[in-house]
Amino acid sequence: MNEITLLTEIQPPPPAQAAEIRQAARARLDAAMAGRRPPRRRAAARYRPGRPVLAAAAAVAAVCTALIVQIVLPAGQSATPFVTAAWAVQRNADGTVSIRIRGRAIAHPGRLEEALAADGIQAEVRYGVLCTPTGPVLPQQQAVVKGPFHVGPYYVTRLPLYDPFEWKIRPAAMPAGSRLVISELHPVRTATEAGAPLAIELVGDNQPVTCSAKLPDWARLRG
Amino acid sequence: MLTRRAGYPAGLTWAEQPGAAAGERVAAGTGAGAPQVTDAEIMALSRRDSSSFGLIFERHADEILRYAHARLGPDLAEDVLAETFLAAFRQRGRYDCARADARPWLYGIAIRQIGRHRRADLRSRRALARLPAETVTGDIGDRSADRVTAQQLRPCLVRALSGLSRQDRELLLLIAWAGLTYEEAAQALGLTVSAVRSRLHRLRVQIRRALGGANPAAAILEAAGDE
Numbered sequence: 001m002n003e004i005t006l007l008t009e010i011q012p013p014p015p016a017q018a019a020e021i022r023q024a025a026r027a028r029l030d031a032a033m034a035g036r037r038p039p040r041r042r043a044a045a046r047y048r049p050g051r052p053v054l055a056a057a058a059a060v061a062a063v064c065t066a067l068i069v070q071i072v073l074p075a076g077q078s079a080t081p082f083v084t085a086a087w088a089v090q091r092n093a094d095g096t097v098s099i100r101i102r103g104r105a106i107a108h109p110g111r112l113e114e115a116l117a118a119d120g121i122q123a124e125v126r127y128g129v130l131c132t133p134t135g136p137v138l139p140q141q142q143a144v145v146k147g148p149f150h151v152g153p154y155y156v157t158r159l160p161l162y163d164p165f166e167w168k169i170r171p172a173a174m175p176a177g178s179r180l181v182i183s184e185l186h187p188v189r190t191a192t193e194a195g196a197p198l199a200i201e202l203v204g205d206n207q208p209v210t211c212s213a214k215l216p217d218w219a220r221l222r223g
Numbered sequence: 224m225l226t227r228r229a230g231y232p233a234g235l236t237w238a239e240q241p242g243a244a245a246g247e248r249v250a251a252g253t254g255a256g257a258p259q260v261t262d263a264e265i266m267a268l269s270r271r272d273s274s275s276f277g278l279i280f281e282r283h284a285d286e287i288l289r290y291a292h293a294r295l296g297p298d299l300a301e302d303v304l305a306e307t308f309l310a311a312f313r314q315r316g317r318y319d320c321a322r323a324d325a326r327p328w329l330y331g332i333a334i335r336q337i338g339r340h341r342r343a344d345l346r347s348r349r350a351l352a353r354l355p356a357e358t359v360t361g362d363i364g365d366r367s368a369d370r371v372t373a374q375q376l377r378p379c380l381v382r383a384l385s386g387l388s389r390q391d392r393e394l395l396l397l398i399a400w401a402g403l404t405y406e407e408a409a410q411a412l413g414l415t416v417s418a419v420r421s422r423l424h425r426l427r428v429q430i431r432r433a434l435g436g437a438n439p440a441a442a443i444l445e446a447a448g449d450e
Contacts, residue, residue: 003431003434004398004423006376006380007380008373008399008402009372010376010377011293012292012293014288014289015289015297015300018285018289021297021300022284022304025284029305029309030277033274033277128281186277213278214272
């Protein structure tokens, strides 16, 4: 055993909040890559559990959440929405599930997957890439996904830069063992279009997808 | 199958390989056995298409984060991670594309970011030294003897680290914690490989002396075996 090995053995373990830290850092990089000013970093105390400031922040967040629910969800819907500042998931009286994206980005994709799973929708949510299934989507896609999508080989749209975007999913129409792949690429701005490309595909549970950080030809919108 | 966009290297489409480990991005080629895209190729692409740089983050963020966290703790790890990749993004035009692997370059930037937080670095080392040492019993079982010994020696090791110059400490930790090779550490610190070798030799002697000169690991294991 040498001195280097000894030092290696006392290396502190990786952070427990790695995914959260990574996502926050990626958001700052995404802003820079899109030519925007990177958002300011979060308070350093954020990762210290049990501090009074966290309790206060949680209280503020709870109030904000309640306000957002009041704002974004029309009356007559169920009282168990899953809401973040970036998106809201709501089960409707007719059995459909509404998804509303705000702020152009599916922040916290893991939490969106959990929210959809709570409403019986198995989903794979990816941010920063667009995913293409191997093989065709399931034929039930048309019955499952309802929204202002461009229908080609896959459903694709552009999340508007400033307005919210909403679509509905009918979980009852999803075949057993199927899953929805929801993927969103970073916002693009070209001579003919602007917005964040978002694609949605209904695939078999074991059907692989290939995800790319580039805008594939099938996701290009013209005219 | 995705189609190749104009301006891409022939035969390559940037993609994530289905089934690849998290964060592991490879290029899906137009046929079997397509070559893996190097960091240098991505860096070259990112000069024309800035969003390509996201792949560099996906490949190396976990590693840089782990290192930043080990050096400064969770509070500043996000800051160092974000600032490292923001700086790398801004400096991508200066990247030497003859270097296929961007890790040494990224570590070099990360070290500069860590250097901006010297007090936190010191606090982090003090906290590491204060961690209680693990109890060694006669039955070590299948636990690594190296690990047990290192935990016993941790306060001395941390003290020895703190007694080094900043540049020496960076070199040791790049080798021991980041797992860089001598050549990679040399690139990260702007040294020659021979300078790295000679410095490491000197540093190992220095640490051995700080630990008592002999082989303290053997003494600890011997004591454990007697119990």
